[in-house]
Amino acid sequence: MKRSEINQKMREALQLCADHRFILPPFATWTPDEWKAKDMRSATIVRQLIGWDITDFGSGDFDKVGLILFTLRNGIFAEVDNDPLLARSYAEKILIVAENQVTPTHFHHFKTEDIINRGGGVLVIQLWNSTEEELLADTPVEVVCDGTTRQVESGGTIELEPGESVTLPRLLYHKFWGKPGHGTVLAGEVSRVCDEYLDNHFLEEVGRFAEIEEDEPPLHLLFEDYKHYYPYFDEVTE
Secondary structure, eight states, X not given: XXXXXXXXXXXXXXXXXXXXXXXXXXXXXXXXXXHHTOOGGGHHHHHTTOEEXXXXXXXXXXXXXXXXXXXXXXXXXXXXXXXXXXXXXXXXXXXXEOBTOBEEEEEESSOOEEEEEEEESOEXXXXXXXXXXXXXXXXXXXXXXXXXXXXXXXXXXXXXXXXXXXXXXXXXXXXXXXXXXXXXXXXXXXXXXXXXXXXXXXXXXXXXSOOOBOSSOOSSOBGGGHXXXXXXXXXXXX
16 A cells, blocks of 8 residues: 555544544554654553554555554553553454445454444444364354344344444454445444454455555554654564
8 A cells, every 4th residue: 555545544534533523542643753752651552552554455455455443442462460551451443444345354363352333334244153274164153233142144244233233252254344325334343452463364365464655754653653663662562
């Protein structure tokens, strides 16, 4: 992805959040120069990898295969029992999903997550159980939507209207997109601690993080950018 495209997607995401009165934390709009001036008091943001994450999953076509995420809070697996400042056992994100924009089929090794439609369009989620070989099972899938159990056939879909949610257990394959004709979805995710480097298993090989062409300076930083701008990055992540 070009940095200019990422910058524009950030602007659109901030506007969508404002339209739905979902206000992001202050660090969402820190500039690169502001990041360069930060001291150790900002180390938790960096260590927990909270902040912007915009990816085309290596597709080269963000509008067809892509996702905007912002991690609001998170923990660190190794520190849950040790460090009172990092002892969260949970994470929270927002996900911005455009019409027909696909997030590829994947499951999580460790985390169970609730996906919530916070507003906007209709979120379509396709579901499969996984086999021991990490393939798609042909068995019916059972999930809980807002306290009510629902069952779909293997590869069946559920649709979440604004205000509705589903609990996706670990090892359950899922793929999602915004329903055509209904607008962009502002979704939420509440889950166990999230490790974007270790916990995602995609059915087919993808590039989890975008390869960026730096055609202009960053508007705001992705969490993958922290290592280039936060002066204490090596010290706090060693």
